[in-house]
Amino acid sequence: MRFALRVNGKLQSVEVAPDTPLLYVLRNDLQLDGPKFGCGLGQCGACTVILQGQAIRSCSVRVDSIGRKEITTLEGLSARGHLHAVQEAFLSEQAAQCGYCINGMIMTAKAFLDKNPNPTEPAIRQALAGNLCRCGTHIEIVRAVQRAAQKGRPA
Amino acid sequence: MNCSRREFVKQGASALIVGLTVKNFALQVFAIQEGTTGGVLPPPRSVLPEELDSWLAISAEGKVTVYTGRVDLGTGVQTSFAQVVADELDVPFEAITVVMGDTALTTDGGKSTASSNSNRGQQPLIRAAAEARRVLLAQAAARLNAPSDRLTVQDGIVSVQGEPSRKISYAEIIGNKRFNTRLKATNPADNRGTALEGTAPLKKSNFKSVGKSIPRVDVPGKVAGTWPYVHNVRVPGMVHGRVVFPSGPGATLVSVDEDSVRNVPGLIQVVRKGNFLGVVAEREEQAIQAARQLRATWSGGISLPQDKYDWLRNAKKIRTDDMSRGDVAAGLGRAVKVIKATYKTPLQNHGMIGPSCAVADVRDGQATFWSGSQWIQGNRRDLAAMLGLPLDKVRGVWVEASGSYGRLACDDAAPQAALLSQAVGRPVRVQWMRQDEHAWAPLSPPSVADFQAGLDARGNVTGFVLEGWSPSHSSGESGNSLAWRLAGGNPGWERLSGGLGDYSYEFENDRTTMHYVEELLRAIYMRGPGSYQTCFAVEGFMDELAAAAKADPIEFRLRHLKDSNAIAVIQAVAKKSGWQASPSFTRNAGNTANVFGRRGIATGRGVCNATTGRKAAVIANVEVNMETGKVRVTKAVIAVTCGRIINPEGMRHQLQGGLIQGMSRSLMEEIKHDQSRVTDTDWRSYPILRFPEIPEIETILLDQPGADPDGVGETASIPTAAAISNAIFDATGARLREIPFTPERVKAALAQRLSQGA
Numbered sequence: 001m002r003f004a005l006r007v008n009g010k011l012q013s014v015e016v017a018p019d020t021p022l023l024y025v026l027r028n029d030l031q032l033d034g035p036k037f038g039c040g041l042g043q044c045g046a047c048t049v050i051l052q053g054q055a056i057r058s059c060s061v062r063v064d065s066i067g068r069k070e071i072t073t074l075e076g077l078s079a080r081g082h083l084h085a086v087q088e089a090f091l092s093e094q095a096a097q098c099g100y101c102i103n104g105m106i107m108t109a110k111a112f113l114d115k116n117p118n119p120t121e122p123a124i125r126q127a128l129a130g131n132l133c134r135c136g137t138h139i140e141i142v143r144a145v146q147r148a149a150q151k152g153r154p155a
Numbered sequence: 156m157n158c159s160r161r162e163f164v165k166q167g168a169s170a171l172i173v174g175l176t177v178k179n180f181a182l183q184v185f186a187i188q189e190g191t192t193g194g195v196l197p198p199p200r201s202v203l204p205e206e207l208d209s210w211l212a213i214s215a216e217g218k219v220t221v222y223t224g225r226v227d228l229g230t231g232v233q234t235s236f237a238q239v240v241a242d243e244l245d246v247p248f249e250a251i252t253v254v255m256g257d258t259a260l261t262t263d264g265g266k267s268t269a270s271s272n273s274n275r276g277q278q279p280l281i282r283a284a285a286e287a288r289r290v291l292l293a294q295a296a297a298r299l300n301a302p303s304d305r306l307t308v309q310d311g312i313v314s315v316q317g318e319p320s321r322k323i324s325y326a327e328i329i330g331n332k333r334f335n336t337r338l339k340a341t342n343p344a345d346n347r348g349t350a351l352e353g354t355a356p357l358k359k360s361n362f363k364s365v366g367k368s369i370p371r372v373d374v375p376g377k378v379a380g381t382w383p384y385v386h387n388v389r390v391p392g393m394v395h396g397r398v399v400f401p402s403g404p405g406a407t408l409v410s411v412d413e414d415s416v417r418n419v420p421g422l423i424q425v426v427r428k429g430n431f432l433g434v435v436a437e438r439e440e441q442a443i444q445a446a447r448q449l450r451a452t453w454s455g456g457i458s459l460p461q462d463k464y465d466w467l468r469n470a471k472k473i474r475t476d477d478m479s480r481g482d483v484a485a486g487l488g489r490a491v492k493v494i495k496a497t498y499k500t501p502l503q504n505h506g507m508i509g510p511s512c513a514v515a516d517v518r519d520g521q522a523t524f525w526s527g528s529q530w531i532q533g534n535r536r537d538l539a540a541m542l543g544l545p546l547d548k549v550r551g552v553w554v555e556a557s558g559s560y561g562r563l564a565c566d567d568a569a570p571q572a573a574l575l576s577q578a579v580g581r582p583v584r585v586q587w588m589r590q591d592e593h594a595w596a597p598l599s600p601p602s603v604a605d606f607q608a609g610l611d612a613r614g615n616v617t618g619f620v621l622e623g624w625s626p627s628h629s630s631g632e633s634g635n636s637l638a639w640r641l642a643g644g645n646p647g648w649e650r651l652s653g654g655l656g657d658y659s660y661e662f663e664n665d666r667t668t669m670h671y672v673e674e675l676l677r678a679i680y681m682r683g684p685g686s687y688q689t690c691f692a693v694e695g696f697m698d699e700l701a702a703a704a705k706a707d708p709i710e711f712r713l714r715h716l717k718d719s720n721a722i723a724v725i726q727a728v729a730k731k732s733g734w735q736a737s738p739s740f741t742r743n744a745g746n747t748a749n750v751f752g753r754r755g756i757a758t759g760r761g762v763c764n765a766t767t768g769r770k771a772a773v774i775a776n777v778e779v780n781m782e783t784g785k786v787r788v789t790k791a792v793i794a795v796t797c798g799r800i801i802n803p804e805g806m807r808h809q810l811q812g813g814l815i816q817g818m819s820r821s822l823m824e825e826i827k828h829d830q831s832r833v834t835d836t837d838w839r840s841y842p843i844l845r846f847p848e849i850p851e852i853e854t855i856l857l858d859q860p861g862a863d864p865d866g867v868g869e870t871a872s873i874p875t876a877a878a879i880s881n882a883i884f885d886a887t888g889a890r891l892r893e894i895p896f897t898p899e900r901v902k903a904a905l906a907q908r909l910s911q912g913a
Binding site for chain 1: 228229230231370371373374375377378379380381382384386387389420438439440506507508509510555556557558560586588589804805808809811812813814815816819837838839843845846847849852
């Protein structure tokens with residue numbers, strides 16, 4: 001079936017089976033490698049993308065459920081070659097080791113900060129509780145989210 | 156990723172050379188030689204370790220390319236390798252590009268591990284750089300007509316001291332030309348990679364890059380989503396494969412009903428070879444559907460024991476090592492108190508967040524594969540032997556995987572992709588599903604250790620006996636990929652590793668007996684082979700001895716230590732954490748009330764001294780919920796000394812990461828199985844530590860600028876478990892002798908403690 005998806009501000013047409021998980025469409029048809037396959041079960045968060053403001057698990061969402069909603073992937077955050085403030089903060093804190101989970105961390109943090117621009121540290125930890133990191137980069141990641149929040153705060 | 160020539164150029168200093176097209180391997184190498192790498196020199200003429208050109212090249216623009224068979228496991232060694240070479244050559248850090256793990260371009264680096272990359276991985280690079288510098292200075296001396304001892308180098312420009320106008324750059328001397336210099340190379344062991352002899356490193360001080368927290372070259376791409384992972388490799392004509400795993404380890408494939416997948420769109424082929432079964436389809440989700448839908452009948456399989464620790468004691472022994480000092484029998488004989496205990500560590504999963512993945516193209520009598528292997532040359536050797544191809548017809552290209560912590564010492568996905576590609580005549584990408592990675596990855600094996608020790612009247616150790624049983628991980632490593640096992644005919648190359656027994660205490664009388672036994676399930680140790688297990692056991696038992704001696708746990712340890720580094724790290728953590736000296740479970744009256752009233756939270760602190768070559772110590776603070784048995788680590792302090800520090804921030808991140816991973820393993824991780832298979836197949840059944848449970852961590856780096864650098868990738872995980880179990884004892888008086896310290900196990904230990912009374 002043909003689907004028209006709004007991805008990172010562009011309308012994209014794909015020809016796939018309706019029950020195809022969004023993740024495979026993003027990675028294999030649109031070659032957007034930001035979202036990663038981690039579990040296919042919605043348990044780890046590596047595949048997170050933002051759908052109409054909500055951080056969702058693209059491995060567990062069927063392509064035919066998206067409709068006209070706007071999808072933002074990690075690639076879509078960095079506009080015109082400039083990293084988004086959350087990405088900049090992750091870079092400043094060197095918040096990546098193997099980096100496989102980092103897509104999910106950044107996308108979850110972005111959606112969270114959009115709604116909670118001034119979070120406490122426990123709130124940040126709670127917001128990221130559903131995202132798994134095996135290298136143990138948690139401390140740097142929390143610092144990065146705090147840094148991004150401070151940057152976004154009006155002076 | 157689709158790597159075009161331009162993209163290589165764009166990636167600049169962090170460029171990874173990943174093949175262009177796959178069809179013609181000779182053409183591909185040629186294409187790279189033509190200079191597709193953008194300012195980076197063509198690859199070395201050979202990959203012989205005895206040739207300087209195999210290690211290092213300098214372009215006409217002064218760019219330096221370093222070639223190493225070692226690969227990055229997410230710890231940032233691309234950056235630290237560039238730092239050490241930059242200083243040895245006296246060129247700017249930015250001038251260096253590190254090319255890793257391509258069998259057509261790099262020498263056999265041996266198996267990459269998080270720690271050995273920083274010693275055995277760096278050694279030949281520093282030596283090659285020192286030799287290059289020597290050759291360059293000799294040529295500069297001739298060209299500038301000045302004695303070489305009057306020359307000085309800055310940023311790749313050689314000049315005569317005091318006459319800065321008499322100068323020549325490295326690029327002018329050798330740019331785009333070969334060194335044609337021979338080195339002396341040794342290969343100390345099968346999988347450790349080459350060591351170089353010859354010109355000793357010149358740099359002992361005045362480092363410009365070394366010792367600085369230079370930001371990692373891979374992090375920008377990782378936060379932008381452009382970093383190449385093996386999961387992103389796409390080659391022309393590539394199709395998707397999935398493996399249909401047996402009903403359990405050791406099962407035999409009886410029959411396959413191909414009709415069961417006839418209706419799957421895009422299906423290309425069902426591939427069967429011995430007990431290896433897989434499907435290939437045009438699209439990934441089609442391959443997944445076919446693998447799920449394919450009806451196959453399996454029979455038999457191995458029988459897993461109910462008590463793996465009993466099983467270990469009685470398992471077939473591959474080798475027993477016995478080491479002793481003094482007279483243990485006499486030592487125990489004069490003890491006033493003899494203590495015995497048994498410590499156990501479970502089966503654990505390395506838990507790669509991204510499951511195994513590889514692409515292989517096997518056609519026309521040659522093969523190319525892209526893999527996240529920790530030892531690309533080892534995988535290449537296996538793949539060639541499995542396919543019956545000459546080694547020089549097989550090229551392995553490493554592309555970074557998800558952090559693997561030992562698991563990708565033997566990549567399973569590449570040989571599987573190769574079997575599927577051979578069958579369909581097209582490049583095939585294989586990615587494991589989550590349940591495959593949890594159930595079929597080689598697991599970190601279990602261990603059991605029996606201790607016996609005597610104390611004299613002053614509380615000193617008169618004799619110390621350790622007898623341990625643990626599987627070697629030979630069969631999980633190279634030579635034993637799952638595909639090769641299932642397809643039949645793998646040789647099962649033997650290599651012993653992961654034994655228990657190394658500790659830094661110096662007792663007058665001691666004996667260590669280590670039994671390497673056969674594996675229970677396919678085994679590869681996780682971060683700290685044998686050391687994580689030994690450290691937990693020895694340091695838990697030492698804490699028991701300290702308690703029996705009514706001594707402060709730190710004072711008791713220091714009594715039996717002579718190594719100045721081991722003493723230094725313990726003293727450092729004690730000072731930083733504000734350690735109050737006293738025997739454990741005696742300081743806090745509130746704890747005693749809580750423990751015996753079985754209510755509230757009991758708090759404690761525990762110390763652990765790492766037992767490996769690298770000296771590290773941890774103090775952990777815990778809270779134990781007396782009703783639920785839940786343990787929370789509230790704070791951990793770690794001190795480490797590991798020679799010269801290359802990148803302090805990088806090291807700090809490794810230590811934090813290792814501690815967090817070690818805490819997760821110690822508090823919650825144990826693979827469960829039934830009689831025939833692993834039953835924990837996802838992150839719900841096998842949980843790991845999450846953000847809300849991460850403690851405050853303080854790191855103390857004790858630099859030794861004069862000593863050779865050593866790795867810390869494994870160091871922090873090793874002393875975590877006993878620091879926690881000793882803190883639980885301090886809080887509650889209950890001793891945890893089996894990992895993980897789950898609430899159920901803590902409650903059982905508390906019940907046992909209470910039954911003994913106050």
